[in-house]
Amino acid sequence: MVIGSKVIFKDSLESTNNFASGLLKKEALPEGTVVHSNYQTSGRGQQGNTWESEAGKNLLLSIVLYPRKIKPADQFAISMAISLGILDHVRDIVKGSAIKWPNDIYVADRKIAGLLIENSILNGSIIQSIAGIGFNVNQVDFPGYIPNPVSLKMITGNEYDLSENLRILLSKLDKRYRQLVSEHDRKMKSEYISSLYGFMEWRPFRTIPDGNIYGRIVGITQSGQLMVEAEDETIREYNFKEIEFIG
Numbered sequence: 001m002v003i004g005s006k007v008i009f010k011d012s013l014e015s016t017n018n019f020a021s022g023l024l025k026k027e028a029l030p031e032g033t034v035v036h037s038n039y040q041t042s043g044r045g046q047q048g049n050t051w052e053s054e055a056g057k058n059l060l061l062s063i064v065l066y067p068r069k070i071k072p073a074d075q076f077a078i079s080m081a082i083s084l085g086i087l088d089h090v091r092d093i094v095k096g097s098a099i100k101w102p103n104d105i106y107v108a109d110r111k112i113a114g115l116l117i118e119n120s121i122l123n124g125s126i127i128q129s130i131a132g133i134g135f136n137v138n139q140v141d142f143p144g145y146i147p148n149p150v151s152l153k154m155i156t157g158n159e160y161d162l163s164e165n166l167r168i169l170l171s172k173l174d175k176r177y178r179q180l181v182s183e184h185d186r187k188m189k190s191e192y193i194s195s196l197y198g199f200m201e202w203r204p205f206r207t208i209p210d211g212n213i214y215g216r217i218v219g220i221t222q223s224g225q226l227m228v229e230a231e232d233e234t235i236r237e238y239n240f241k242e243i244e245f246i247g
């Protein structure tokens with residue numbers, strides 16, 4: 001097992017991603033080292049957002065990876081592998097989960113987990129990747145400003161053992177990470193695409209370059225842009241923040 005080869009637990013941290021990156025500056029850590037915590041004082045989300053999580057209720061972790069075989073141009077593959085690992089775990093517990101492009105995990109129309117991957121690139125190689133995961137497990141009350149949150153407990157009514165949940169999640173992530181570094185990524189990419197929220201469903205989208213369009217998600221590019229077929233049968237490619245579902 002690579003992921004989880006070493007596990008560092010701290011009751012409270014500023015951010016598990018920050019802690020992992022600070023530690024890497026001071027000491028060598030084996031690949032797959034996991035930093036996890038019960039609480040973060042400054043949990044970070046995508047696009048400079050914060051990640052809020054009630055103390056001791058959810059999984060908050062960062063994984064240290066050295067995916068040197070992955071070229072910087074293909075770095076979205078890391079995101080695909082980690083998203084699929086979380087999805088594999090969620091799918092074993094609840095029905096109706098999907099990956100909301102690029103890397104949010106949804107159950108029906110609500111977000112159960114988010115991912116913040118921070119890659120360090122030097123001389124044309126990814127020398128280190130810190131994959132931060134926030135996974136809502138037992139929290140049932142969320143601040144009103146968080147859009148569409150959900151947790152396992154809100155869906156099933158059951159309370160989950162966090163250590164057991166972490167153990168299973170790490171084994172799913174480990175399987176996907178091995179797939180990423182050992183196999184051609186074509187199979188993983190097709191699994192990722194077919195797991196996308198709204199895949200092949202005709203829906204209205206708000207886009208920055210093209211205004212509102214009606215279209216369907218048909219794939220992703222090598223660099224992870226979303227490919228959407230519009231009504232005029234053209235395939236358009238969008239970066240993160242250039243497109244969102246309407247409604």
Ligand code: BTN
Nearest residue numbers: 015043044045046114115132134
């Ligand atoms: C997002 O959906 O905006 C990404 C959320 C990522 C949150 C996790 S919690 C553990 C790790 N440490 C952080 O500060 N952020 C990530």
